[in-house]
Amino acid sequence: DSGVTQTPKHLITATGQRVTLRCSPRSGDLSVYWYQQSLDQGLQFLIQYYNGEERAKGNILERFSAQQFPDLHSELNLSSLELGDSALYFCASSGPNRATNEKLFFGSGTQLSVL
Amino acid sequence: ELKVEQNPLFLSMQEGKNYTIYCNYSTTSDRLYWYRQDPGKSLESLFVLLSNGAVKQEGRLMASLDTKARLSTLHITAAVHDLSATYFCAVDGGTASKLTFGTGTRLQVTL
Numbered sequence: 669d670s671g672v673t674q675t676p677k678h679l680i681t682a683t684g685q686r687v688t689l690r691c692s693p694r695s696g697d698l699s700v701y702w703y704q705q706s707l708d709q710g711l712q713f714l715i716q717y718y719n720g721e722e723r724a725k726g727n728i729l730e731r732f733s734a735q736q737f738p739d740l741h742s743e744l745n746l747s748s749l750e751l752g753d754s755a756l757y758f759c760a761s762s763g764p765n766r767a768t769n770e771k772l773f774f775g776s777g778t779q780l781s782v783l
Numbered sequence: 784e785l786k787v788e789q790n791p792l793f794l795s796m797q798e799g800k801n802y803t804i805y806c807n808y809s810t811t812s813d814r815l816y817w818y819r820q821d822p823g824k825s826l827e828s829l830f831v832l833l834s835n836g837a838v839k840q841e842g843r844l845m846a847s848l849d850t851k852a853r854l855s856t857l858h859i860t861a862a863v864h865d866l867s868a869t870y871f872c873a874v875d876g877g878t879a880s881k882l883t884f885g886t887g888t889r890l891q892v893t894l
Binding site (some may be wrong): 670699710711712713716724726737758760772773774775776777779 | 816824825827828883887
């Protein structure tokens with residue numbers, strides 16, 4: 669168990685809908701990262717938050733947004749869903765000091781199926 | 784744009800054999816990670832390599848990093864069935880610590 673909690677584990681929805689994925693980082697971790705894993709794109713970095721502020725953006729669509737709350741949990745919002753958004757969405761967290769050998773600790777993921 | 788390539792993409796090997804997975808990356812980085820993923824599961828951190836010439840070993844797996852060649856290897860010694868999984872390398876591009884992952888190598892160890 670990595671200590672990173674993601675809910676829900678599975679999500680089935682229809683095209684055009686909006687969903688929210690939730691992530692609670694490991695205790696004490698300030699950074700939260702969102703990744704998307706699909707068969708055709710592999711593992712893609714979406715966005716990073718550090719202590720409530722957006723730190724870096726990757727290949728995140730405009731239909732997607734995220735935020736990190738004061739208690740450090742994070743939510744990834746996906747709207748106007750398309751079939752191609754079906755993927756496994758991972759959240760990861762890391763501690764405050766990236767100068768050391770901090771690893772990213774990954775949650776178990778949310779499997780999103782858009783029908 | 785940082786690109787990370789792994790080869791092979793798929794590896795079927797017999798128990799007891801040795802093999803190496805290669806990870807090449809396109810821009811300078813001195814921080815490289817190896818992760819393992821079982822089907823439908825999360826990613827488990829295996830190694831963090833922080834400098835040129837770094838070598839780390841855990842059980843039957845050994846990882847090394849050559850930053851000048853922009854190459855990391857994951858060597859499997861005397862494979863066992865429990866090592867069957869997909870292995871990813873990931874490179875820290877230095878920008879806010881986001882990782883760029885390789886394509887993954889699916890390892891299947893047969894009896």
